[in-house]
Amino acid sequence: TTSATTPIKDEVRALLTQLGVPPQAYSGGDLIVHTPITGEEIAQAPRTTASATAEAIAQAHKAYLEWRTVPAPKRGELIRLLGDELRAALPQLGRLVTIEAGKILSEGLGEVQEMIDICGFAAGLSRQVGGLTLPSERPSHRMMETWHPLGAIGVISAFNFPVAVWSWNAALALVCGNAVIWKPSEKTPLTALATQAIFQRAAAKFGGVPEGLAALLLGDVSVGEQLVTSPLVPLVSATGSTAMGRAVAPRLAARFARAILELGGNNAAIVTPTADLHLTVRAIAFSAMGTAGQRCTSLRRLLVHESVYDTLVPQLKKIYASVVVGDPRDAGTLVGPLIDERAFNAMQKALEQARRDGAEITGGERISFAEIPQAFFVRPALVEIATQTDIVRHETFAPILYVLKYRELEDAIAVHNSVPQGLSSSIFTLNVREAERFLSATGSDCGIANVNIGTSGAEIGGAFGGEKETGGGRESGSDAWKQYMRRATNTINYGTELPLAQGVSFDI
Numbered sequence: 001t002t003s004a005t006t007p008i009k010d011e012v013r014a015l016l017t018q019l020g021v022p023p024q025a026y027s028g029g030d031l032i033v034h035t036p037i038t039g040e041e042i043a044q045a046p047r048t049t050a051s052a053t054a055e056a057i058a059q060a061h062k063a064y065l066e067w068r069t070v071p072a073p074k075r076g077e078l079i080r081l082l083g084d085e086l087r088a089a090l091p092q093l094g095r096l097v098t099i100e101a102g103k104i105l106s107e108g109l110g111e112v113q114e115m116i117d118i119c120g121f122a123a124g125l126s127r128q129v130g131g132l133t134l135p136s137e138r139p140s141h142r143m144m145e146t147w148h149p150l151g152a153i154g155v156i157s158a159f160n161f162p163v164a165v166w167s168w169n170a171a172l173a174l175v176c177g178n179a180v181i182w183k184p185s186e187k188t189p190l191t192a193l194a195t196q197a198i199f200q201r202a203a204a205k206f207g208g209v210p211e212g213l214a215a216l217l218l219g220d221v222s223v224g225e226q227l228v229t230s231p232l233v234p235l236v237s238a239t240g241s242t243a244m245g246r247a248v249a250p251r252l253a254a255r256f257a258r259a260i261l262e263l264g265g266n267n268a269a270i271v272t273p274t275a276d277l278h279l280t281v282r283a284i285a286f287s288a289m290g291t292a293g294q295r296c297t298s299l300r301r302l303l304v305h306e307s308v309y310d311t312l313v314p315q316l317k318k319i320y321a322s323v324v325v326g327d328p329r330d331a332g333t334l335v336g337p338l339i340d341e342r343a344f345n346a347m348q349k350a351l352e353q354a355r356r357d358g359a360e361i362t363g364g365e366r367i368s369f370a371e372i373p374q375a376f377f378v379r380p381a382l383v384e385i386a387t388q389t390d391i392v393r394h395e396t397f398a399p400i401l402y403v404l405k406y407r408e409l410e411d412a413i414a415v416h417n418s419v420p421q422g423l424s425s426s427i428f429t430l431n432v433r434e435a436e437r438f439l440s441a442t443g444s445d446c447g448i449a450n451v452n453i454g455t456s457g458a459e460i461g462g463a464f465g466g467e468k469e470t471g472g473g474r475e476s477g478s479d480a481w482k483q484y485m486r487r488a489t490n491t492i493n494y495g496t497e498l499p500l501a502q503g504v505s506f507d508i
């Protein structure tokens with residue numbers, strides 16, 4: 001069911017051209033790019049060499065030294081322009097996200113919308129990155145906080161949100177007076193190249209942006225390693241697997257650099273006896289099957305009260321059996337392909353384990369389209385399982401929803417929290433006691449806890465991130481900007497005496 005009238009490679013070339021990426025940026029290199037829609041090769045991007053990476057880091061540091069002297073509201077103007085350029089590029093970039101990452105068009109466009117939204121947020125923020133004034137214990141003294149830029153910020157992003165994650169980091173980092181060096185996933189260099197071209201257009205309109213302020217490095221883990229180990233990179237924001245975080249975090253800690261880590265999630269929803277089931281079913285469908293289960297916020301575990309289990313689960317099974325899986329460019333499709341064969345194999349392995357654990361599985365099989373044997377489409381899997389076995393506690397980046405039954409909310413919360421990850425969570429209830437309990441200190445232990453909406457699709461205005469193996473970082477809205485700046489506490493004496501704090505006397 002491929003919709004293409006034009007071969008996909010030609011479409012990619014046309015989109016990249018419209019977005020302002022020259023052919024040499026994605027031809028003749030050895031970073032081979034495939035589209036998950038057909039599995040075919042669509043580009044060969046040149047990799048950034050180790051020496052070019054070192055140069056980009058040094059140049060970004062230099063750019064920061066200059067950029068930090070530009071007033072913050074003026075820096076906000078660059079991000080406002082970036083938002084304008086993204087608005088103009090929305091249809092093309094959204095479609096390129098769909099082709100490169102495999103998410104449906106509406107989600108591809110939605111991802112670019114997140115970029116536009118964070119630009120608006122950051123432009124406004126550029127007039128608010130100020131500190132507190134605090135009372136001093138000494139007469140004729142004043143205490144205040146000043147926020148300063150940090151330096152060149154490293155951003156390591158994943159295939160599933162190939163451009164939005166950069167924008168959350170870049171928009172904040174740049175208004176805060178930093179430079180940004182980006183290493184996107186090896187699977188999605190084209191959307192990164194397009195985003196870089198869009199940024200360059202905003203920079204040209206702004207005029208006088210220091211060279212190398214926003215750098216793009218294409219390559220494998222060795223490029224990431226250079227960012228992680230460089231003394232010129234004071235903060236690395238990394239999105240990916242918990243395994244990646246385990247490799248990155250200790251090395252940053254060893255040199256006392258900062259880390260913002262967005263790692264694995266194993267997000268759950270609790271469906272209580274009073275849940276509005278019509279709304280609940282829709283929320284579950286989007287969170288669990290949307291993006292083919294390849295969001296870090298995807299719903300992976302469903303804890304259903306025994307009184308509604310037999311009403312809800314058959315409805316879900318029907319939807320799982322009928323949801324349209326196919327070419328994400330087609331209007332009717334809701335579930336696109338998995339990113340690659342490895343993702344498919346990991347999904348099958350998890351399902352085999354669940355079956356050994358006694359689960360009853362609906363769906364999960366590969367859907368093969370004869371004309372595209374290299375693509376990995378699957379029917380999302382609904383897995384009814386009696387207890388939370390090891391495989392349920394493990395994040396598999398695929399559309400698998402484990403469904404468990406509960407009797408007491410207390411037990412559901414305990415099961416909910418007894419996984420290593422802590423990103424997103426939801427409760428479906430019309431009972432205010434249950435809702436508030438879930439949001440309280442003794443409820444969900446996640447960085448995101450929702451009521452009557454799903455686990456995925458967070459707005460940019462809130463702080464985004466999670467606890468435990470999710471890594472503890474917060475990106476995007478609220479006061480996440482503070483991580484991209486250093487705080488100085490200033491005490492100013494405007495009197496003629498020198499009283500010491502804590503009443504200490506030191507008379508010479």
Ligand code: UN1
Pocket residue numbers: 114160161239294295296297455456457458459
């Ligand atoms: C991710 O999957 O890495 O909350 C990010 C959401 C999106 C971001 C997901 N706004 O689902």
